[in-house]
Amino acid sequence: MPKRSANALKPPRLPILTFDEWQLRLALDGVFNVTWLMPGEPLLSILWKFACANALPGHVLLHLVCPVVDPSEGVVPVRKAINVKDLCRLIRLPRNVLLVSLHDAQRHGRYHTNFRYCRQCAAHSYHSVLHQLEEEDRCPAHQQSLETRCPHWRRETPYIVSASIIEAPFRCVWCRSHFSYGRLSLLSTAPAMRRQDRLAIERCKKRVRRTNKHSMSRSTTMP
Numbered sequence: 001m002p003k004r005s006a007n008a009l010k011p012p013r014l015p016i017l018t019f020d021e022w023q024l025r026l027a028l029d030g031v032f033n034v035t036w037l038m039p040g041e042p043l044l045s046i047l048w049k050f051a052c053a054n055a056l057p058g059h060v061l062l063h064l065v066c067p068v069v070d071p072s073e074g075v076v077p078v079r080k081a082i083n084v085k086d087l088c089r090l091i092r093l094p095r096n097v098l099l100v101s102l103h104d105a106q107r108h109g110r111y112h113t114n115f116r117y118c119r120q121c122a123a124h125s126y127h128s129v130l131h132q133l134e135e136e137d138r139c140p141a142h143q144q145s146l147e148t149r150c151p152h153w154r155r156e157t158p159y160i161v162s163a164s165i166i167e168a169p170f171r172c173v174w175c176r177s178h179f180s181y182g183r184l185s186l187l188s189t190a191p192a193m194r195r196q197d198r199l200a201i202e203r204c205k206k207r208v209r210r211t212n213k214h215s216m217s218r219s220t221t222m223p
């Protein structure tokens with residue numbers, strides 16, 4: 001039997017935090033600034049920023065967001081699957097911001113189940129819940145057609161919140177190629193997008209909201 005090496009029993013040089021220590025650290029000095037966000041950012045991109053600002057590993061963040069799921073399998077970003085109250089406490093964002101960052105499970109089939117992006121928005125670290133909607137073909141800000149395949153191998157990244165997707169912001173989860181044109185600065189979304197782009201996104205959000213209200217009232221008055 002080989003002798004056990006004394007070195008192997010030494011603690012690692014870098015401290016590895018336990019889950020409880022991560023929780024405590026976030027409770028004491030967790031950071032998130034609402035000004036990093038643009039209107040309509042989905043939960044996934046909010047979590048990319050939160051993970052980046054707090055140096056959080058994907059599996060730890062997943063366990064904090066949804067303790068009942070396997071972090072490698074992840075969770076679909078719909079209201080039914082995520083506890084918004086716990087999420088508010090963790091990220092310290094207003095409830096309404098988090099509610100609109102999630103899709104409605106009742107409307108399954110209306111949003112893409114693969115990550116769908118505008119290359120120019122990705123270059124500004126911006127993703128929108130609007131990009132995921134089936135009825136939208138183009139980015140409201142840049143009028144570019146929306147893509148689901150990575151530029152390198154043409155593979156699709158599932159639209160879920162999982163540990164590996166948290167660790168690959170605006171990248172293909174398989175080959176890690178960037179969806180944008182260069183290196184991203186994840187905290188710079190709001191100042192990076194032009195005012196006219198923000199207004200175009202706001203207009204599109206209002207139009208979608210109106211259409212939803214209209215179709216809901218039609219379906220409730222149908223015999």
Ligand SMILES: [Zn+2]
Pocket residue numbers: 118119120121122139140141142143144
């Ligand atoms: Zn765009």
Ligand SMILES: [Zn+2]
Pocket residue numbers: 150151152153154155172173174175176177
């Ligand atoms: Zn790829």
